[in-house]
Amino acid sequence: MNNLIKGEKHDWEMVIGLEIHAQVKSNSKLFSSSSTKFGSSPNSQVSLVDAAMPGMLPVINKYCVEQAVRTGVGLNAKINNYSVFDRKNYFYADLPQGYQISQYKYPVVGEGKVTIDFKDGTSKDIRIVRLHLEQDAGKSLHDQNPSKTYVDLNRSGVALMEIVSEPDIRTPDEAGMYISKIRSILMYLDTCDGNMQEGSLRADVNISVRKPGDEYGTRCEIKNLNSIKFIKQAINYEAKRQIEILESGGSIEQNTMLFNTSTGKTRPMRNKEEAHDYRYFPDPDLLPLEISQEEIEEIKSSIPELPDELKNKFIKIYKLSNYDASVLTADKQTSDYFNKSINSDPELKNHAKIIVNWITSELFSLLNKNNFELINSPVPPENLGQLVKLICTNEISGKIAKEVLEDMFSTKKSAREIVDKKGLKQVTDQGEIEKVIDEVIADNQKMVEQYLDGKDKLLGFFVGQAMKLTKGKANPKILNDILKEKLNKKD
Amino acid sequence: MKIDKNTINKIARLSRIKLDDKESEDYIKDLNSILDWVEQLNEVNTENVEPLSNISSSILPKREDVSKDTNSSEEILENAPDKLEGFFAVPKVVE
Numbered sequence A: 001m002n003n004l005i006k007g008e009k010h011d012w013e014m015v016i017g018l019e020i021h022a023q024v025k026s027n028s029k030l031f032s033s034s035s036t037k038f039g040s041s042p043n044s045q046v047s048l049v050d051a052a053m054p055g056m057l058p059v060i061n062k063y064c065v066e067q068a069v070r071t072g073v074g075l076n077a078k079i080n081n082y083s084v085f086d087r088k089n090y091f092y093a094d095l096p097q098g099y100q101i102s103q104y105k106y107p108v109v110g111e112g113k114v115t116i117d118f119k120d121g122t123s124k125d126i127r128i129v130r131l132h133l134e135q136d137a138g139k140s141l142h143d144q145n146p147s148k149t150y151v152d153l154n155r156s157g158v159a160l161m162e163i164v165s166e167p168d169i170r171t172p173d174e175a176g177m178y179i180s181k182i183r184s185i186l187m188y189l190d191t192c193d194g195n196m197q198e199g200s201l202r203a204d205v206n207i208s209v210r211k212p213g214d215e216y217g218t219r220c221e222i223k224n225l226n227s228i229k230f231i232k233q234a235i236n237y238e239a240k241r242q243i244e245i246l247e248s249g250g251s252i253e254q255n256t257m258l259f260n261t262s263t264g265k266t267r268p269m270r271n272k273e274e275a276h277d278y279r280y281f282p283d284p285d286l287l288p289l290e291i292s293q294e295e296i297e298e299i300k301s302s303i304p305e306l307p308d309e310l311k312n313k314f315i316k317i318y319k320l321s322n323y324d325a326s327v328l329t330a331d332k333q334t335s336d337y338f339n340k341s342i343n344s345d346p347e348l349k350n351h352a353k354i355i356v357n358w359i360t361s362e363l364f365s366l367l368n369k370n371n372f373e374l375i376n377s378p379v380p381p382e383n384l385g386q387l388v389k390l391i392c393t394n395e396i397s398g399k400i401a402k403e404v405l406e407d408m409f410s411t412k413k414s415a416r417e418i419v420d421k422k423g424l425k426q427v428t429d430q431g432e433i434e435k436v437i438d439e440v441i442a443d444n445q446k447m448v449e450q451y452l453d454g455k456d457k458l459l460g461f462f463v464g465q466a467m468k469l470t471k472g473k474a475n476p477k478i479l480n481d482i483l484k485e486k487l488n489k490k491d
Numbered sequence B: 001m002k003i004d005k006n007t008i009n010k011i012a013r014l015s016r017i018k019l020d021d022k023e024s025e026d027y028i029k030d031l032n033s034i035l036d037w038v039e040q041l042n043e044v045n046t047e048n049v050e051p052l053s054n055i056s057s058s059i060l061p062k063r064e065d066v067s068k069d070t071n072s073s074e075e076i077l078e079n080a081p082d083k084l085e086g087f088f089a090v091p092k093v094v095e
Helices: A062-074 A173-190 A228-248 A293-300 A306-318 A320-331 A331-343 A346-371 A381-392 A400-411 A413-422 A430-443 A445-452 A460-467 A474-490 B005-014 B019-044 B073-077
Strands: A012-023 A086-089 A101-103 A112-117 A123-135 A139-141 A148-152 A160-166 A201-210 A218-226 A255-262 A264-268 B087-091
Touching: A012 A173, A012 A228, A062 A123, A062 A160, A062 A293, A086 A160, A101 A320, A112 A173, A112 A320, A123 A173, A173 A201, A173 A228, A173 A306, A173 A331, A201 A228, A201 B019, A218 A228, A228 B019, A306 A320, A306 A331, A306 A346, A320 A331, A320 A346, A331 A400, A346 A381, A346 A400, A381 A400, A381 A413, A400 A413, A400 A430, A430 A445, A430 A460, A445 A460, A460 A474, B005 B019, B073 B087
Parallel strands: A218 A255
Antiparallel strands: A012 A160, A012 A201, A086 A101, A101 A123, A112 A123, A123 A160, A139 A148, A148 B087, A201 A218, A255 A264
16 A cells, blocks of 8 residues: 655655544543533533632542543553543633643553554554543633633533554544544443544544655644544645645644634644643642552453454454454444344354445445434344345345335335235246246347347346346346347257 | 743743732742752652652542532632623633
């Protein structure tokens, strides 16, 4: 695969690292009992701790710690028995404390890795540097009033996991696949709801460019991207910007950038003079976080099957390709659906690939068209299994099956019911098909002559005519075989 | 470590405190004497001594993940210098 971008003078390589902020799925905040519910009226879920009233003390949420450990295990990472909460100091209107409680030198989770799978069957490991727990800030709304910024503190103090990768990513696509994989793991673990629109998962992207083989160049950080599409756009724009500067003899200034989603451009966020000096120091309100080996083992034993394990299982049991299996397991809803579908009938086991195709192409396109999530599919997995069985046992053709599926989708009836009621059962009876073919041949003598004179393409015409007469129900293979046989006999 | 005029200005800016020249001079003197005093600790040999994070040997207290419905907006906004439509209203900050 060629990962390089063509420049004026030579090729360039992108070097990309991601910091992903994933909101911990919990009922209450990291250091207070306020609710974490999304979309409540402004400032209705703010305790005195979240508002940083004098004298308030943080008390850590046990479940959030467990969720961070669980995520660490899912990222194949080292869990640290000892970690420390620090204060990261800065002034902003939506940060009432004047500091964010985060983890600096001693994060709760250390080095790990995740694997991304490419379409061509190859894979790549992206290394994780660390995962730490921290508080989210409040939300500023700049566009509600011409002269004021509005501040809503409902999000203030909600637990976040910051997952930092090594700069192992080389293309915008890899960045997209990496964040999809992290999202998928978080959702299997149920430690984050993965909702990027609501901001439960967002990323900062660090990017630099270099001549292949050179040392890393100076990087810029693009802040707060909340969709995979924007991440890719921002990377592409920023890489081009850096290459243009370097090729015209300039140098890159290390900077924090903002991405404008309507123009597709990045621009610097803060100027150098105001570069932040966070003055990290251990939070005197919080003792170090100690987690015993027993607690870690207990969490490990509660970890569900993760996408990679499931993928390998699917490859082994159903002989699926690495890519098919990774598409199937990327989303827990999809793998659950597949599991239910294939287990609905013992004979389906040998037709896994056909089930995958029907789920990921036909069913997904119907769902997309009608704005449905798989979980609310009008076609339950057992019914899709039944449809595939009808195809595999030659009761209906693939073409008819598409119509049947559309019918199943709109009427919620089973495949069997629709096929029986509409008389769509495939004609496999040799005699019946022969009769139709004889009719077609008799009606089209001229064409038969042309065919025999070497116009092979006309075979399709005869097949079409015969299908028309059977209303598409003739088994295509039997039809083709008999047709060829009969035509060639005429020679 | 010595505190000079630049350092005191930087600290003041980071703390959002405005100092006039006289105040800067005073703070330079104060902070330097505090640092000098603390620096006496450097005379103690701390080799092979683990940093102490906690003198009571207690462990970090944790709470269960139970959310309490606060419906706090009225109380929380009570001290706000300016509020509008349930939000804190602050001078426009656009980055």
